[in-house]
Amino acid sequence: MKSTKKINLTAQIIIALILGIVVGLAMQNQQDFANSYIKPFGTIFLNLIKTIVVPLVLFSITQGIISLKDIRKVGSIGGKTVLYYMTTTAFAVTLGLLCANVLQVGKGYILDSSAVTEYTGAEMPSLMDTFVNIFPSNIINPMLNATMLQVIVISLFLGFGIIAAGEKGKAVGEFIDSMSEVCIKIMGMIIKLSPIGVFGLIVPVVAANGPSVLLPLLKLIAVAYAASILHAVLVYSGTVKLVGGKSPLEFFRKMSPAMLFAFTSASSVGTLPFNIECTEKLGVNKEISSFVLPLGATINMDGTAIYQGVCAIFIAQIFGIDLTFGQQIMIILTATLASIGTAGVPGSGVIMLTMVLQSVGLPLEGIGLIAGVDRILDMARTTVNITGDAACAVCVDALERKKADRQKK
Numbered sequence: 001m002k003s004t005k006k007i008n009l010t011a012q013i014i015i016a017l018i019l020g021i022v023v024g025l026a027m028q029n030q031q032d033f034a035n036s037y038i039k040p041f042g043t044i045f046l047n048l049i050k051t052i053v054v055p056l057v058l059f060s061i062t063q064g065i066i067s068l069k070d071i072r073k074v075g076s077i078g079g080k081t082v083l084y085y086m087t088t089t090a091f092a093v094t095l096g097l098l099c100a101n102v103l104q105v106g107k108g109y110i111l112d113s114s115a116v117t118e119y120t121g122a123e124m125p126s127l128m129d130t131f132v133n134i135f136p137s138n139i140i141n142p143m144l145n146a147t148m149l150q151v152i153v154i155s156l157f158l159g160f161g162i163i164a165a166g167e168k169g170k171a172v173g174e175f176i177d178s179m180s181e182v183c184i185k186i187m188g189m190i191i192k193l194s195p196i197g198v199f200g201l202i203v204p205v206v207a208a209n210g211p212s213v214l215l216p217l218l219k220l221i222a223v224a225y226a227a228s229i230l231h232a233v234l235v236y237s238g239t240v241k242l243v244g245g246k247s248p249l250e251f252f253r254k255m256s257p258a259m260l261f262a263f264t265s266a267s268s269v270g271t272l273p274f275n276i277e278c279t280e281k282l283g284v285n286k287e288i289s290s291f292v293l294p295l296g297a298t299i300n301m302d303g304t305a306i307y308q309g310v311c312a313i314f315i316a317q318i319f320g321i322d323l324t325f326g327q328q329i330m331i332i333l334t335a336t337l338a339s340i341g342t343a344g345v346p347g348s349g350v351i352m353l354t355m356v357l358q359s360v361g362l363p364l365e366g367i368g369l370i371a372g373v374d375r376i377l378d379m380a381r382t383t384v385n386i387t388g389d390a391a392c393a394v395c396v397d398a399l400e401r402k403k404a405d406r407q408k409k
């Protein structure tokens with residue numbers, strides 16, 4: 001017993017991941033068994049996380065707002081956060097397009113029409129509908145359906161309401177403070193189970209996507225992964241060092257449990273509890289992380305933006321379509337918006353890809369081809385998505401500290 005205790009969580013997750021890959025490869029002919037008897041453990045684990053994530057976000061954002069005590073301070077943190085998120089996302093699509101063009105991601109791929117399954121694009125809400133949908137019409141549904149942006153809006157109003165109520169709001173404030181702590185403790189217990197969850201999630205994926213399915217699309221996967229790694233190294237190391245004043249190595253080392261979990265679960269929202277814990281270890285003030293991270297898990301998707309850029313070029317090239325410079329600019333615009341609208345759950349990026357393809361008239365059938373390996377791409381993009389949220393938290397935290405120091409002088 002004693003020796004297992006000494007293995008830290010990161011090591012346990014890595015062992016579970018490797019074991020999961022080996023078992024998954026061995027079970028390629030027993031996919032049904034993997035789906036019926038191993039996947040449920042992953043599902044139970046994800047369900048536990050889904051259960052805690054709504055109260056966690058609700059109470060921690062509200063508590064964050066109350067502790068800021070000042071609406072102007074919320075505005076200052078919010079402004080910096082959104083600026084970081086938007087600029088890094090636009091950079092991410094551009095990098096994705098660049099890598100895909102330079103490495104000729106779709107060249108040499110002979111399109112076999114039997115590999116393309118019919119794909120009908122999902123109904124896209126209009127820009128105005130998307131805007132209207134940020135605001136809840138009651139307080140129950142957003143929590144039932146885990147509509148995170150609406151939960152965030154409710155938390156903001158609740159926090160501001162408690163501040164405005166002054167003395168009379170104090171009791172609710174204390175209750176929220178206490179609930180937030182309780183949720184964090186529950187989250188800690190669930191996180192301890194993550195090696196089992198990781199194993200349960202990875203085995204069926206590997207069993208279903210064995211090497212034979214992957215080979216033809218290997219170049220797409222390689223380019224998407226390369227662009228993702230490049231983005232993380234360039235943008236996150238750079239900003240964490242220059243703005244946050246932290247060593248990139250320390251950043252990635254302390255982030256590794258969250259990154260590994262994002263990689264296996266392919267869910268930014270599911271990784272949120274891990275991310276909160278890791279950024280705390282990086283020294284980020286809880287007031288900042290409890291606001292920046294849930295918002296990021298909902299709207300900041302750099303990995304998804306890279307993926308959309310790479311896939312757009314891939315589809316254009318395999319169908320022999322040349323995209324003009326103007327069309328590529330259009331992709332940058334729509335992919336930035338589409339990634340904001342992407343929900344932080346597995347597989348949602350591929351739905352938003354239709355919006356990007358439609359904006360420049362690329363054939364949606366291409367998605368049928370990508371869909372087969374989408375989970376593997378999703379693992380990389382989710383890892384980048386959550387790392388970007390944490391890098392932002394580190395930077396905003398450093399800027400707010402500097403501001404506080406200046407004000408003291």
Ligand code: ASP
Nearest residue numbers: 267268304344345348349
């Ligand atoms: N799975 C991604 C996430 O949760 C979203 C996507 O599908 O691109 O961050």
